[in-house]
Amino acid sequence: MIFRQLFDTETSTYTYLLADNKSKEAIIIDSVKENVERDLQLIQELGLKLIYTIETHIHADHITGAGDLSLRTGAKRVVPKNSQVECADVVLADGDELKFGDYNIKAIHTPGHTDTCTSYLVDNMVFTGDALFIRGNGRTDFQNGSAEALYESITKKLFTLPDDTFVYPGHDYKGMNLSTIKEEKQFNPRIKIGTTKDEFINTMNTLKLVNPKKIQEAVPANLKCGKETNHAV
Amino acid sequence: MIFRQLFDTETSTYTYLLADNKSKEAIIIDSVKENVERDLQLIQELGLKLIYTIETHIHADHITGAGDLSLRTGAKRVVPKNSQVECADVVLADGDELKFGDYNIKAIHTPGHTDTCTSYLVDNMVFTGDALFIRGNGRTDFQNGSAEALYESITKKLFTLPDDTFVYPGHDYKGMNLSTIKEEKQFNPRIKIGTTKDEFINTMNTLKLVNPKKIQEAVPANLKCGKETNHAV
Numbered sequence: 001m002i003f004r005q006l007f008d009t010e011t012s013t014y015t016y017l018l019a020d021n022k023s024k025e026a027i028i029i030d031s032v033k034e035n036v037e038r039d040l041q042l043i044q045e046l047g048l049k050l051i052y053t054i055e056t057h058i059h060a061d062h063i064t065g066a067g068d069l070s071l072r073t074g075a076k077r078v079v080p081k082n083s084q085v086e087c088a089d090v091v092l093a094d095g096d097e098l099k100f101g102d103y104n105i106k107a108i109h110t111p112g113h114t115d116t117c118t119s120y121l122v123d124n125m126v127f128t129g130d131a132l133f134i135r136g137n138g139r140t141d142f143q144n145g146s147a148e149a150l151y152e153s154i155t156k157k158l159f160t161l162p163d164d165t166f167v168y169p170g171h172d173y174k175g176m177n178l179s180t181i182k183e184e185k186q187f188n189p190r191i192k193i194g195t196t197k198d199e200f201i202n203t204m205n206t207l208k209l210v211n212p213k214k215i216q217e218a219v220p221a222n223l224k225c226g227k228e229t230n231h232a233v
Numbered sequence: 234m235i236f237r238q239l240f241d242t243e244t245s246t247y248t249y250l251l252a253d254n255k256s257k258e259a260i261i262i263d264s265v266k267e268n269v270e271r272d273l274q275l276i277q278e279l280g281l282k283l284i285y286t287i288e289t290h291i292h293a294d295h296i297t298g299a300g301d302l303s304l305r306t307g308a309k310r311v312v313p314k315n316s317q318v319e320c321a322d323v324v325l326a327d328g329d330e331l332k333f334g335d336y337n338i339k340a341i342h343t344p345g346h347t348d349t350c351t352s353y354l355v356d357n358m359v360f361t362g363d364a365l366f367i368r369g370n371g372r373t374d375f376q377n378g379s380a381e382a383l384y385e386s387i388t389k390k391l392f393t394l395p396d397d398t399f400v401y402p403g404h405d406y407k408g409m410n411l412s413t414i415k416e417e418k419q420f421n422p423r424i425k426i427g428t429t430k431d432e433f434i435n436t437m438n439t440l441k442l443v444n445p446k447k448i449q450e451a452v453p454a455n456l457k458c459g460k461e462t463n464h465a466v
Contacts, residue, residue: 007408009242015408038407045420174271175240175248177410187278 001103001123002046005168005177006039008032011062012173015039016127019048020101027052027100028075029120029127030170031065033226039065040072050075051100052090056129056170057117058083058222060143061212067227077225080107080118087225092118108157112150113138119158121165126181129170132158134179137190138170140204142211143219147204151197159185159193234336234356235279238401238410239272241265244295244447245404248272249360252281253334260285260333261308262353262360263403264298266459272298273305283308284333285323289362289403290350291316291455293376294445300460310458313340313351320458325351341390345383346371352391354398359414362403365391367412370423371403373437375444376452380437384430392418392426 002019015035019026026048031039043050050073053066057080066077067087076089078098083091090098094109108119113130117138120127130138132154140147158167163182185193191200212218221227235252248268252259259281264272276283283306286299290313299310300320309322311331316324323331327342339354346363350371353360363371365387373380391400396415418426424433445451454460 005410007240007410009245009408012242035408038409042409045416175242175268176271176275177238177240183278 002026002048004042006035006042008035008062010034012171013059013062014168014170014172015065016168017042017048018100018103018105018122019046020103023101024048025101026050027054027098027105028065028069029054030056030059030129031069033063033065033068036065036068036072039069043073049073052076052078052098052105054078054105054120055080055083055085055222056119056127056131057114058085058143058219060215060218062214063218063221064226067225070225071227080109080116083116083223085223085225087227094118110150110153110157112140112146112148112153113143115144115146115149117153121161124162124164125166125168126158126161127168127170128158132167132184132188133169134167134172134174134176135184135188137188139207139209141207141209142215147201148197150204151191151200154191235259235281237275239268239275241268241295243267245406246292246295247401247403247405248298249401250275250281251333251336251338251355252279253336256334257281258334259283260287260331260338261298261302262287263289263292263362264302266296266298266301269298269301269305272302276306282306285309285311285331285338287311287331287338287353288313288316288318288455289352289360289364290347291318291376291452293448293451295447296451296454297459300458303458304460313342313349316349316456318456318458320460327351343383343386343390345373345379345381345386346376348377348379348382350386354394357395357397358399358401359391359394360401360403361391365400365417365421366402367400367405367407367409368417368421370421372440372442374440374442375448380434381430383437384424384433387424 006015016029081093092107110131167179237250239248249262314326325340343364400412
């Protein structure tokens, strides 16, 4: 497999490019509009055929590059079910799978940061979006977020994956690039094994975070795949 | 192998932590003083025994964490030969190797950014420091830098490694995390195959870069392993 973990320095967002080395079919998870030219150049240099742009959720901190990437490559725009994204070509419910080359990507509905947040499992890697971070987790105070739902998502769905599953988050703010399910079960200060649901809810409800700078702009734009208007692929 | 690519957001420096999963012996390449607590916590959580701190060169943009890491873990401080680092425990010349667990790390002298710059080969990964970047290369205008030497280092030493060798650079400023020798031979705009030595020297000599903000502080500090005073391990 070809695998690249790309970074947006302004919003500390990780974008993931995965491709089958034989067929060259590729997917991109959580692209960022400002990095579309960088990503297209890499896709072209590696000789890849982008077939899906995939979102873990409707982002509040950045605008997706999905619409632009789709326009330029013909890739289908994939979002979690019930995301209210009219321009989506494919919606994935819990357990749904897509293929790229010889690989499968499987949707795991992990609500809590938002109500439609979805993680994606590819081989021994899980892309957790804003559900589970490295030694942290996504906030739960807007977009129908729910600390209780996130507790259930992390402890009952993500923490039941094999211990050696690599965790690739949607953001990191401390310069860490990956973790494992085993590590997060042991060391995540917010939700390691032994943390009760009430303790987690209390932690999340007392964070007093300010809203992301771009939330008013990003959410409506992301409901349109980052484009002002829809388009036919 | 346990492998982590850590990032310093202030200076866009990559720090690499590698360990043998069986013996837990670990090395760290190009640590950053400000991130020592983060790195020590990760080393402790993963149950690793840090045996070497390794520098690709004497950095001008940040202060190494080697001295602090060595003090806290007993790791030996490793630098390239002729680096004038009095506190070094081990110096490596071209071709020298060290072991950590079942793995070897081999020094490849790649001068040009500085006169002692060294890349390190571990399995199919090469850690290129400030010699070769992803679609770029290190500057050559201070610390006995030489565009001619860098051209020779990249084209005769790094570009003769197997095509599928992964390139892990000392910095990246565009959110890219890795490349391959094949890609850099094909796509590096400064020095891809076909670039003449004169063209490369001309490119490097017309960059007109300002000095790194910390150069006056960082270089002397790094000659002391990032510590004011030497210490016995």
